[in-house]
Amino acid sequence: MGAGKQRRSRGPGPSVRAEVDSGAVELVPDPDRPRGWTLFLDAAPQSHVDLDDPMWLEFEYVRRIGHVADLCAPAGRPLPALHLGGGALTLPRYIAATRPRSPQQAVETDAGLTAFVRGHLPLDKSARVKVRHGDARAMTAKARDAAFGLVVVDAYGGSRVPAHLTTVEFVREVARTLDPAGVYTANLADGGRLDFVRGQIATIAAVFPHVAMIGDPAVLRGRRFGNVVVAASRRELPVADLSRRTAADPFPGRVRSGRDLDDFTGGAAVVRDATATRSPLPPEKVFSRR
Helix, strand or coil, X not given: CCCCCCCCCCCCCCCEEEEECCEEEEEEECCCCCCEEEEEECCEEXXXXXXXXXXXXXXXXXXXXXHHXXXXXXXXXXXXXXEECCCCCHHHHHHHHHCCCCCEEEEXXXXXXXXXXXXXXXCCCCCCEEEEECCHHHHHHCCCCCXXXXXXXXXXXXXXXXXXXXXXXXXXXXXXXXXXXXXXXXXXXXXXXXXXXHHHHHHHHCCXXXXXXXXXXXXXXXXXXXXXXXXXXXXXXXXXXXXXXXXXXXXXXXXXXXXXXHHXXXXXCCCCCCCCCCCCCCCHHHHCCC
C-alpha cells in the first residue's frame, strides 16, 4: 500500500474496474507511460506497473525496496524471493527483470485480485513467479528453512497492516525462511510520533542484529503520514550504498541505522502476539485523487 508521493491523475483512455473479495479494484492508465497502470483498491493506490519497463518503480517506497533487492546480492545473480502481499506483482516483475531466473513466490489473500491483475497486466513468460493464495503468516509457516535470500513484507488489510503480521513471533517465522545472508524488508505506514514504526523496529531488532530504516525526511519528522521501509539481516547491511541510492531518488529519502536508529526507537516495546494491534488508519486525505 502506497501512502507516499506518486502521481494520482488519470491518464488518457478507459480505466478498468471490478469487484473482488478485497473490495473495489480499479486500474487507471498512467498519463506519462503508454503501458503504465496504477492499481487502486477501494480508492487507495496499491501498485504501479509499466508493462514495457518492469524495472520502472513509480512509488517511492517500492523504489526503496528495489534498492534493497539490488544490494542484497551481487548484481544479476538469481535471488530466491518471497513476497508477502501480491497486488500487481510490481517487485516480482522487477526482480525477474533485474535478476533473470530468480525463483520467486508471492502470497496474496485475494485470488480474485490475482486473476484481475493477471488478466489485464500479464507477467512476462520468462518470469519464474508462483502466486499462492492464503494468509501471509500461515503460508510463511509452510515455507522451508533458509529457502530465500529476500523476503518482502508488504501485506495490508485495506490500508492497514494486520496485527498478526506485526509481532516478534511472525518476524521469527520469516527469519527461519531466510538463508544466513538473507534480507528481511517491510513496508510500514505511519505518521505523527511514528509510534507504530518505533515498535516495529524494536520488534525486528529483537530478531535481526542489523537493521536500517528508510523514509522521507518529512515522514520521519512526523510532518506527514507516509511509508517507511525497514531492512534487516543477520549480516551487516550495505548502509552506505543504500544511503547513496536513496539520496539520488526523485524524492530523496534518509537512511537511519546503528546508534541513530537506536535513538529513534527510544526504548519502544517489542510487539507480541498477545498485545498486537493493526497499524494506524491513514488520514482520509492521504489517498485523495485529483
